[in-house]
Amino acid sequence: MKAIRPVLQRIPKLPSVKTQAIKISDNAIKKTQLTTRFFREVGEFCLFAWLTLKATFSRDFEFREFLRQCFKVGNKTLPLISLTGLVIGLVLTIQSRPILANFGATSMLPGMVALSLVREMGPVVTALICCGKIGSGMGAELGSMKVTEQIDAMEVSSTNPMRYLVVPRVLAATLMIPVLVLYADAFGILGSWAGANIKGDVTFTLFFTQAFSAIWFSDFFPAVIKTFFFGAAIGFVGCYKGFTAGRGTESVGKAANQSVVLASVFVILIDLIAVQITDMLY
Amino acid sequence: MEQEISNIAREATAALPPKPVIEVKNLRKGFDKVEVLRDLSLQLFENENLVVLGKSGSGKSVLIKCMVRLLRADAGTIRIFGENVQEMNDRELAELRVKIGFLFQRGALYDSMTIRENLEFPLVRIKKYLSRKEIDAKIEEALENVGLSDTINKMPSQLSGGMRKRASLARTIVVDPMIMLYDEPTTGLDPVTSDEISMLINNVKKKYNTSSVIITHDIACARATGDRVIMLNEGEVHMEGTIRSFEQSSDPLIQSFFKFREPSSAKAQPHHG
Ligand SMILES: Nc1ncnc2c1ncn2[C@@H]1O[C@H](COP(=O)(O)OP(=O)(O)O)[C@@H](O)[C@H]1O
Ligand SMILES: [Mg+2]
Numbered sequence: 336m337k338a339i340r341p342v343l344q345r346i347p348k349l350p351s352v353k354t355q356a357i358k359i360s361d362n363a364i365k366k367t368q369l370t371t372r373f374f375r376e377v378g379e380f381c382l383f384a385w386l387t388l389k390a391t392f393s394r395d396f397e398f399r400e401f402l403r404q405c406f407k408v409g410n411k412t413l414p415l416i417s418l419t420g421l422v423i424g425l426v427l428t429i430q431s432r433p434i435l436a437n438f439g440a441t442s443m444l445p446g447m448v449a450l451s452l453v454r455e456m457g458p459v460v461t462a463l464i465c466c467g468k469i470g471s472g473m474g475a476e477l478g479s480m481k482v483t484e485q486i487d488a489m490e491v492s493s494t495n496p497m498r499y500l501v502v503p504r505v506l507a508a509t510l511m512i513p514v515l516v517l518y519a520d521a522f523g524i525l526g527s528w529a530g531a532n533i534k535g536d537v538t539f540t541l542f543f544t545q546a547f548s549a550i551w552f553s554d555f556f557p558a559v560i561k562t563f564f565f566g567a568a569i570g571f572v573g574c575y576k577g578f579t580a581g582r583g584t585e586s587v588g589k590a591a592n593q594s595v596v597l598a599s600v601f602v603i604l605i606d607l608i609a610v611q612i613t614d615m616l617y
Numbered sequence: 618m619e620q621e622i623s624n625i626a627r628e629a630t631a632a633l634p635p636k637p638v639i640e641v642k643n644l645r646k647g648f649d650k651v652e653v654l655r656d657l658s659l660q661l662f663e664n665e666n667l668v669v670l671g672k673s674g675s676g677k678s679v680l681i682k683c684m685v686r687l688l689r690a691d692a693g694t695i696r697i698f699g700e701n702v703q704e705m706n707d708r709e710l711a712e713l714r715v716k717i718g719f720l721f722q723r724g725a726l727y728d729s730m731t732i733r734e735n736l737e738f739p740l741v742r743i744k745k746y747l748s749r750k751e752i753d754a755k756i757e758e759a760l761e762n763v764g765l766s767d768t769i770n771k772m773p774s775q776l777s778g779g780m781r782k783r784a785s786l787a788r789t790i791v792v793d794p795m796i797m798l799y800d801e802p803t804t805g806l807d808p809v810t811s812d813e814i815s816m817l818i819n820n821v822k823k824k825y826n827t828s829s830v831i832i833t834h835d836i837a838c839a840r841a842t843g844d845r846v847i848m849l850n851e852g853e854v855h856m857e858g859t860i861r862s863f864e865q866s867s868d869p870l871i872q873s874f875f876k877f878r879e880p881s882s883a884k885a886q887p888h889h890g
Contacts, residue, residue: 480727488725491685492739492792493711 383575387505390497397503404507412468412515416461420519423456424448424526432534441535445542446549448527453550454558457520459606462565465512466598470573473504474594477577478587486578501574508570513562553617561609568601635662636699638796638828639684644693646679653679655852657693661796661828666818668843668860669832670874675849677832678722681798684830685717686710697796715743718794718827722801724785726773732784733769736760736791743792759791760784762824763817779810783817790821797821797829803838815841836875848874 427448435441477500480486489496528542573594580590637660644657653676661667671677682688684695686702695702697713705713727735736756740747747755760766763783773781782802789797802818803811815838821827831842839846839860846863848855850870856863863871 476729483723483728484721484725485727487682487687488719488721488727489738490687491714491717491719492743493714494739494742 379579380575383578384571386497387501387571387574390495391502391506393495393498395498397499400499401503401506404503405511407472408465408469408507408511409515411472412465413518415464415468416515416519417522419460419464420457420522421526421529423460424452424523424528425530426526427451427456427523428527428530429533432531442545443549444531445527445537445545449524449546450549450554452523452527453520454554455606457523458516458558458562458565459602461516461519462512462562462569462602463599465508465515465565465569466595466602469508469512470569470594470598471591473508473570473573474576474580475587475591477574478580478590481578481580481590482582482584482587496578501578504574505567505570508573509563509566512566512569513559516559516562516565557609557613557616561605564605564609565602568605569598572598572601637661637696638663638698639830640694640696641680641684642694642696644680644683644695645691646676646683646688647691653852654683654690657849657853659847659854659857661830663828664822664826666822666829666831666842666844668839668846669830669849670834670839670846670863671832671849673834676852677849678800680849681719681800681830681832684798685714685719715792716795718789718792718797720782720786720789720797720799720802722804724773724781726781726785726788728773731770731772732760732765732776732787735773735784736788739788739792755791759787762790762820763787764813779806779813782806782814786814786817786821790825793825795827797827799829799831799833801833801835802831803833803835808837811835811838812841814838818842834874 428444431447432441432444435444435447477486480500486496486500489499524543524546527546528537528539531537531542576590576594576597580586639659639661641657641659644654645652646654657680659667659669669677669680679688683690684697684702686705690703697717700709700713702710702713726732727738730738733756736759737752740752740755744752756769757766760769763786765780765783765787768776768780768784773784776784786802797818799818803814806814818829818831818838819842822829829842831838833839843860845857846860847857848863848871856866856868856871858866864875866872
């Protein structure tokens with residue numbers, strides 16, 4: 336017996352069964368709390384979506400507020416989107432030219448750039464910019480209205496805040512973001528033309544004829560359709576995060592931040608789904 | 618016109634024994650297992666100013682938010698004009714809320730709108746039958762009543778704290794409520810402005826014949842406005858009575874509220890004209 340003792344002592348002490356059990360149960364509690372929080376969030380999200388839908392199809396549409404929001408959505412993002420569109424077109428052109436030149440296919444340049452702009456780059460980049468500018472703006476604005484009880488004030492004065500605040504914003508984003516995407520596409524092609532003109536000399540009309548002859552309705556149509564969904568997602572997520580902001584001032588920042596993150600995730604997911612569907616159809 | 622009809626209705630019922638306008642029974646409300654209101658019962662009678670005192674965090678705001686169902690009570694009943702608030706559908710609730718004016722603790726003015734638009738917002742949605750002229754007249758009258766006629770085109774951010782409270786008060790009285798719920802109307806204001814607000818509260822009662830719940834921890838405001846006082850503590854009614862009975866109470870909690878403040882004989886009634 337005495338011989339075994341030193342050997343036993345050298346074995347590291349096992350943590351007691353009790354502490355192990357506590358650790359495991361703590362972990363389990365944390366995990367269940369996380370899961371319940373997740374499901375509660377999903378539930379709240381669905382409820383909010385339902386209330387928004389209900390408010391959208393009720394009477395007394397707030398037309399003036401809708402116009403104001405449309406103006407805000409466009410006005411806020413136009414400069415940034417123009418610049419981004421222009422630069423993307425320019426960069427795409429400059430970078431693709433050497434590759435195409437290798438195959439002696441530089442004449443395909445306008446069509447290729449236009450196609451990638453219209454199908455993917457324009458919609459996704461514009462939508463992501465709008466997540467940052469519009470989604471966060473709505474999250475912060477409605478979040479601060481929530482924190483300062485302005486939304487409660489609306490509710491007690493017998494006005495449905497969903498109808499006055501959420502519906503005009505979601506609709507404005509849904510309608511304006513496709514417009515902004517088309518605008519970004521146009522600026523992208525303009526940038527591409529400028530890029531093509533750095534080396535070589537293409538007339539504007541020739542460039543545009545080449546660009547547009549590459550784009551078919553089947554490229555254009557699905558790309559436009561998905562931008563409506565991008566817009567709806569951005570507006571909706573911004574409003575949802577604002578409305579469900581907590582009670583302290585710091586929750587305004589959180590709401591804005593989370594709007595951007597969640598809206599971006601939605602945009603990317605919608606894009607993924609849209610690509611799959613387009614692939615199946617054509 | 619509408620005012621007259623409601624006055625006539627009030628006179629007709631005056632002969633009957635007093636029926637509570639608001640009746641709260643055994644109200645319970647908690648958040649995430651923390652009980653805020655445990656077992657709260659109170660009544661508000663016609664044309665009365667009921668002051669609700671209590672430390673901050675004692676659930677005073679929660680109480681009046683339950684009354685207009687901004688928050689759902691966990692248990693108990695709240696009856697307003699005899700109707701159970703908990704069981705109302707959306708339409709009934711909207712109809713009830715039209716009769717109640719709610720003054721929020723921090724004013725809750727819509728900060729993207731001018732003062733005129735702030736007042737117009739509830740007015741055009743609640744009283745859809747009014748003409749443009751009548752709306753303007755009503756807005757001007759309400760602002761005049763709170764002494765803010767010259768700020769009609771300003772933004773809320775351009776006003777001082779006291780002016781914002783008054784503008785907010787104007788926004789609630791512009792739709793002729795029958796019940797007023799004031800959430801800490803004088804908190805954060807200097808004594809002079811507080812007295813002005815207290816006087817306004819009394820004026821509103823006189824002019825619009827309202828029954829009011831006034832939540833406060835400001836003793837001066839309670840003295841100036843209260844017909845009856847209720848003290849909340851630990852989610853229950855700690856004491857109920859007149860201001861005088863509170864002042865003479867030997868209860869340590871109540872004394873700590875009234876300590877260091879001038880006795881009621883030196884009570885500062887706001888003087889204005
Ligand atoms: N919407 C809410 N969600 C969670 N907790 C709340 C909410 N409203 C109030 N509370 C809590 O209830 C308690 C009472 O709050 P409140 O009624 O605002 O106090 P006061 O008497 O100062 O007005 C506080 O502890 C507060 O944190
Ligand atoms: Mg409060």
